[in-house]
Amino acid sequence: MSSLPSEHLASPKDLPSVDRLLHGPAAAALLDEHGRTLVLHEARALLESLRAQALAGRLDATRVETDALVTALRDRIAERLRPRMRRVINLTGTVIHTNLGRALLAEPVIEHLLAMQGPNNLEYDLARGGRGDRDDVVEELLTTITGAEAATVVNNNAAAVLLTLAATAHGREVIVSRGELVEIGGAFRLPDVMASAGARLVEVGTTNRTHAHDYQRAINERTALLLKVHTSNYAVQGFTASVDEAQLAAIAHAHGLPLASDLGSGSLVDLATWGLPREPLPQEKLAAGCDVVTFSGDKLLGGPQAGLIVGTREAVRRIRTFPMKRALRMGKLPLAALEATLRLYLRPERLTQDLPTLRLLTRPAADIRAMAERLAPAVTHAVAPRFAVTVEDMQSQIGSGSLPIDRLPSAGLALAPAGTARKGTGSALEALATALRALPQPVIGRIAEDRLWLDLRCLESPDMLTAQLPQLQRELS
Ligand SMILES: *Cc1c(COP(=O)(O)O)cnc(C)c1O
Numbered sequence: 001m002s003s004l005p006s007e008h009l010a011s012p013k014d015l016p017s018v019d020r021l022l023h024g025p026a027a028a029a030l031l032d033e034h035g036r037t038l039v040l041h042e043a044r045a046l047l048e049s050l051r052a053q054a055l056a057g058r059l060d061a062t063r064v065e066t067d068a069l070v071t072a073l074r075d076r077i078a079e080r081l082r083p084r085m086r087r088v089i090n091l092t093g094t095v096i097h098t099n100l101g102r103a104l105l106a107e108p109v110i111e112h113l114l115a116m117q118g119p120n121n122l123e124y125d126l127a128r129g130g131r132g133d134r135d136d137v138v139e140e141l142l143t144t145i146t147g148a149e150a151a152t153v154v155n156n157n158a159a160a161v162l163l164t165l166a167a168t169a170h171g172r173e174v175i176v177s178r179g180e181l182v183e184i185g186g187a188f189r190l191p192d193v194m195a196s197a198g199a200r201l202v203e204v205g206t207t208n209r210t211h212a213h214d215y216q217r218a219i220n221e222r223t224a225l226l227l228k229v230h231t232s233n234y235a236v237q238g239f240t241a242s243v244d245e246a247q248l249a250a251i252a253h254a255h256g257l258p259l260a261s262d263l264g265s266g267s268l269v270d271l272a273t274w275g276l277p278r279e280p281l282p283q284e285k286l287a288a289g290c291d292v293v294t295f296s297g298d299k300l301l302g303g304p305q306a307g308l309i310v311g312t313r314e315a316v317r318r319i320r321t322f323p324m325k326r327a328l329r330m331g332k333l334p335l336a337a338l339e340a341t342l343r344l345y346l347r348p349e350r351l352t353q354d355l356p357t358l359r360l361l362t363r364p365a366a367d368i369r370a371m372a373e374r375l376a377p378a379v380t381h382a383v384a385p386r387f388a389v390t391v392e393d394m395q396s397q398i399g400s401g402s403l404p405i406d407r408l409p410s411a412g413l414a415l416a417p418a419g420t421a422r423k424g425t426g427s428a429l430e431a432l433a434t435a436l437r438a439l440p441q442p443v444i445g446r447i448a449e450d451r452l453w454l455d456l457r458c459l460e461s462p463d464m465l466t467a468q469l470p471q472l473q474r475e476l477s
Contacts, residue, residue, distance in 0.1 A: 010059040012051050016069070018043050026070040034077060042076045088442045089464055093410060093455030094399035095360050098185060100444065102298040102305070102400055104356040109303070109340040116336035135320065137335055141342040142310055145268055146283045148293075150316035152309045152325070153338065158188045159328040160294035160307030161262050165197035165225070167322035168258060168292075168315070172224035173200045177210035177243070179236055180229040184264065190229060199224070209241040212251060219255050226252045228290070230280060232264035249289025258291035258315055265400060266295025266308075268345055274352060274362045277398070277406035282310055291315040297334075299400045302357035303341030304334040360458050361398060361408065368456050369393070369411035375462055379413055382469040383476060387432060387452075388418040396457045412455040425450050435475040439468045 021027060021043055031039050046069070053059040062068060090100050105113075125132035135152050142151035154160050165174060174194060181203065183189040194201040202223075204214040215226060226248055243251075245261060252259040267279040279300055282293040292315045297306025307328075309319055319325065330338070344354045352362045372391045380389040392414045395407035417428040429447050436443040436452075441464060445454045459465060 008061050009057060010050075010054050010061045010064045012054045014061070014064045015047055015050055015054065016064075016066075018047060021047065021066075021069055021073070024066060024070070026067070027073070030070070030074060030077065038077060038080070039073070042080060043073055046073055046076055086442065088444055090458045091412065091443060091445045091454040091456065093394055093396045093412070093446060093453070093457060095396060095408075095458060096299055096357060096398060096400035098400055103300075103302045104360075105304065105337055106302070106341065106344060106355055108344070108354070109337050112340035113333055113336050116332065120332065120336070122332045122335070134329065134332075134335060138339050138342060141339065141345075142308065145342065145345050146286060146293075146310045148282075148286050148310035148316075149313040150311065152316055152320045153297075153330050153335070154307040154309065154325065154328040155330060156298075156305050157262070157264065157294055157296040157307040158184075158193065160309045161190075162193050162197050163307075163322060163324055163328055164260055164292055164294055164309060164319055165194060165199045165227075166324050167319045168260070169197065169199035169224035171198055173202045173220070173222045174225045174227050175202045175204055175215055175218045175223060176227045176229065177205045177214070178203045179205060179207050179210055179240075179242060180231055182229055182231055182233070182264075184233060208236055208239055210243060211241060212243050212247055215243060215248065215251055219251075219257070223255070223257060226257060226259045228259065228261040230261070230263045230265075245285050245288035245290050249291075252291075253289065258312075259289065260292040260294070260311075260315075261285045261290045263293055263295040265299040265301075266293070267300040269348055269351060269358075271300070271361075274358075276361055276408070282308075286310065292319070296400075297338055297341070300357065300398070301341065302355045304337035306330055306334055306338050360460070363457055365393075365409040365411055371456050371459065371462055372411045372413055375456070375465065376413060378466055378469055379415075382473040383415060383432070385419050386417065386421040386428065386476060387415045390414050390416070392453070394453060394455045394457075396455055408457070410455050410457045412453060412457075415452040415454070416450065432476070435472060438475060439471055441468060443468070 018040065022031065022039065050059055050063065088100060090097055096102050121132065123132050123134050138153055139151045142148065154163055176190065181190045191201050202218050204210060204218045228245055228248055245259065249259045263280055263282060263285065265279055266282050268281065270278065270281060272278045282295055285293045290311065292309060292311035295301070295308050297303040297308060309316060344351060352358050369391065376389055376391050383389065392412060394410045394412050396410040397407060415432060417425045421428040429452050432452050433445060433447060436445060443465065445452050
């Protein structure tokens with residue numbers, strides 16, 4: 001704070017009353033646009049904050065002039081009305097980024113969502129003219145795509161696992177390999193989910209090796225289910241052994257028990273088709289004999305948040321009719337988005353164009369590098385002289401816990417402090433990252449090895465970035 005001579009400071013008595021502040025024509029326009037409730041609330045809050053500053057001897061006299069007060073009020077109202085959830089530009093290099101909203105919805109999906117805002121046949125059978133089931137919206141698509149006998153959907157995959165466990169194993173035992181007791185970022189830990197579902201977890205085998213006889217020995221009259229969990233976000237390497245679904249299904253069915261598989265990400269198409277690291281497919285797990293397979297809607301599937309449950313008619317019926325299903329069901333808009341996304345899978349040859357997640361994952365590194373070369377001069381201009389910009393090869397990640405050890409060759413811009421900014425590299429980079437996040441469409445990069453990395457894999461249109469460069473330049477100067 002600069003210390004101003006006291007005659008330039010305002011005292012609390014220089015501040016107008018709320019009534020007087022809202023009296024003039026400029027304030028009338030605000031009242032007209034926003035109504036009394038919001039304008040009054042913000043006017044009071046503004047005057048209160050200025051009064052505190054005046055009392056502390058920190059309020060410049062120019063700030064209590066009518067024009068300045070109305071401008072401050074208008075800014076406050078605009079800030080209050082600004083959405084907290086905002087579109088950002090993901091240059092982290094992680095395509096399915098859980099903190100940035102995971103999969104991006106496809107254009108036709110968004111159009112379908114807008115249309116479904118109005119009344120729709122969510123739970124209405126148009127053929128019979130009576131009550132319908134919201135699962136009908138997607139069940140046929142899911143069974144067609146996965147080959148399952150039946151399917152149901154819930155709020156997310158955590159809910160799908162919880163519901164599957166509760167409906168099939170409440171008060172009984174579920175056998176899981178010790179090597180598969182996963183934690184998926186934050187609150188989803190398999191043993192906790194098991195407890196929430198009221199099922200008793202029976203761990204078998206060891207962290208690195210579990211054998212068929214480990215499962216066989218653990219089966220008793222309290223056993224309700226065998227569960228296989230895809231270790232989506234870590235890999236156990238070296239001296240390892242696990243029992244695959246086909247073997248487990250044989251063991252389970254020999255005892256009259258069902259087998260469930262939580263795939264986590266679960267891609268509906270074989271990513272190896274496009275040279276990407278392979279993820280297990282629900283259709284393979286069903287073919288191997290699983291009675292239930294659960295997976296997410298907003299990971300590799302590329303749709304909205306959803307938990308998909310596919311399996312045998314009997315297993316899915318039990319899950320669908322369990323009372324907890326009502327608490328975990330999908331809302332109409334995510335369900336509309338899921339249907340429109342699944343419909344894209346009917347034309348798999350077009351998926352790398354139609355589905356943004358797959359479009360980004362299959363983007364050739366050479367294209368990304370060419371974009372980086374084109375953008376480098378403009379970005380250099382915006383951040384010079386404090387930062388130097390170079391085009392670099394980078395390694396993108398698929399993200400969302402899938403395929404943690406696989407990387408996709410990518411490219412982008414690396415920004416390094418230059419000249420005097422080199423003295424405080426860490427704080428200079430933090431300031432740069434903060435300035436990027438302060439843009440109207442915040443740009444999210446990654447700081448590592450004394451540089452700020454902007455991986456351009458997820459930047460499909462460079463205009464979104466270039467349009468904001470003048471503002472970035474102002475923020476930095
Ligand atoms: C991601 C994941 C979940 C949780 O899925 P959400 O859709 O995020 O609720 C559960 N299990 C596995 C193995 C996962 O990878």
